[in-house]
Every structure is written in structure tokens, then in C-alpha cells.
Amino acid sequence: GESVGLHLPTLSVQEGDNSIINCAYSNSASDYFIWYKQESGKGPQFIIDIRSNMDKRQGQRVTVLLNKTVKHLSLQIAATQPGDSAVYFCAENPGGTSYGKLTFGQGTILTVHP
Amino acid sequence: NAGVMQNPRHLVRRRGQEARLRCSPMKGHSHVYWYRQLPEEGLKFMVYLQKENIIDESGMPKERFSAEFPKEGPSILRIQQVVRGDSAAYFCASSPLERYTGELFFGEGSRLTVL
Numbered sequence A: 001g002e003s004v005g006l007h008l009p010t011l012s013v014q015e016g017d018n019s020i021i022n023c024a025y026s027n028s029a030s031d032y033f034i035w036y037k038q039e040s041g042k043g044p045q046f047i048i049d050i051r052s053n054m055d056k057r058q059g060q061r062v063t064v065l066l067n068k069t070v071k072h073l074s075l076q077i078a079a080t081q082p083g084d085s086a087v088y089f090c091a092e093n094p095g096g097t098s099y100g101k102l103t104f105g106q107g108t109i110l111t112v113h114p
Numbered sequence B: 001n002a003g004v005m006q007n008p009r010h011l012v013r014r015r016g017q018e019a020r021l022r023c024s025p026m027k028g029h030s031h032v033y034w035y036r037q038l039p040e041e042g043l044k045f046m047v048y049l050q051k052e053n054i055i056d057e058s059g060m061p062k063e064r065f066s067a068e069f070p071k072e073g074p075s076i077l078r079i080q081q082v083v084r085g086d087s088a089a090y091f092c093a094s095s096p097l098e099r100y101t102g103e104l105f106f107g108e109g110s111r112l113t114v115l
Helices: none
Strands: A010-014 A019-024 A032-038 A045-051 A056-058 A062-067 A072-077 A086-093 A108-113 B005-007 B010-013 B019-024 B031-037 B043-050 B053-056 B065-068 B075-079 B088-095 B110-114
Touching: A010 A019, A019 A108, A032 A062, A032 A072, A045 A056, A045 A062, A045 A072, A072 A086, B005 B088, B010 B019, B019 B088, B019 B110, B031 B075, B043 B065, B043 B075, B075 B088
Parallel strands: A010 A108, B010 B110
Antiparallel strands: A019 A072, A032 A045, A032 A086, A056 A062, A062 A072, A086 A108, B005 B019, B019 B075, B031 B043, B031 B088, B043 B053, B065 B075, B088 B110
């Protein structure tokens, strides 16, 4: 989906489909990129991260792709399940600090229909 | 192993009152971060603390906001003379290391509503 005004981008999928959530970043000096999942009323939960010297990393049912040329990050979720419904945030660890001072993106709402 | 504990989970204050939010990091973690989340936005960094030291407070508003992480006890985020614009979810995160090499462990957040 496309974002309009202050509304978050949304993605609706059927259970069992694959989901792709995209994120554009601006800081070419960032050395870590992270995906978080946030369920309603809860704190962000780490999903997967990738270092800037990699272009792909796989976890359990998730894959993160990093394209530094166009400053684009994506999260692929295989066989999406209703429990995957949440807001997904990309975050980056900007260069210049070595600690956990992260810059978060706007977020994408993923809704999985049974 | 208990995760990051934040309290209160929900706090209602009237304009001009003070809000105190507490965060107990995961056991063995001595690095604490506070982030603020406005409705339908991502989290924004506020402050990074180690025991008895503020390392980076570049995201803290210049007035009314303060944070501490004493030698004993939880980290405290204090907001004096709250205004409606302070209404937000405040998240604490902790890490065992100074150097970021992976995830931060976030708490469930404290949701402040200013009437």
C-alpha cells in the first residue's frame, strides 16, 4: 500500500502468502539495519538485522535484503501467518556512534487474513 | 529471565503535573536507552545512559525532561510540568554491551496521557 498524509503504509495478505515489506533509508554511513515487529500495545520485538557489508541475511521464515546502491531495505516473510499481523519498523544504526542509538522508519501495518 | 520491566504501563496526568517513568533493565545489562513513540510514528531516540552516567542525551527536549540511571535501582525518565504534547508511549531498552552488535531488548512501554 501507499502512505497518504500521516497514515502508515499498509499491506494486506492472505494466510500462507509471502509478504514483502519495504523501507528506504537515508544515511549511507549506517552500519546496521534492523527490522522490528510491534504488536498492538507492546514494545518492539527484534526480528532480524543485517550489517552494511552484507546484502542478504536469512532467519526463520524471514529474509532481509539490503540494496545500498538505492538505499533500500526489505523484509520478506514466508508463509505469512495471522500471528504475523503487526506494525513492522525498519531501523538503522547510524555511523558515528557505536551504541544503540537507532533511527526508526515510519512503519508498515501488516494484516494477515485467515 | 525477566525482560526489561517498565512501570507504570499507563499513566494519566493533568497539565502541569509531573510524570515519572521507571525502567529496570534485563539482568546483567548496564546500558539503558529511552525512546518516545508518538501515535502512528516510529520510535525516536531520547537518551542513552550507563550506571550513574548520561552518555548521549541528544534526543531529549531541552526543558522539563530529565533521565537518570543510579547505581542502585531502576532508570527514571522524569517529565516536569507535562503538556498535552508529551502524550506518547515511552519505551526503555537495555543492552549488555556498549557497542551495538545486535538487538536492543525493549520493554512493553509506559503510555502517558496528559489531560
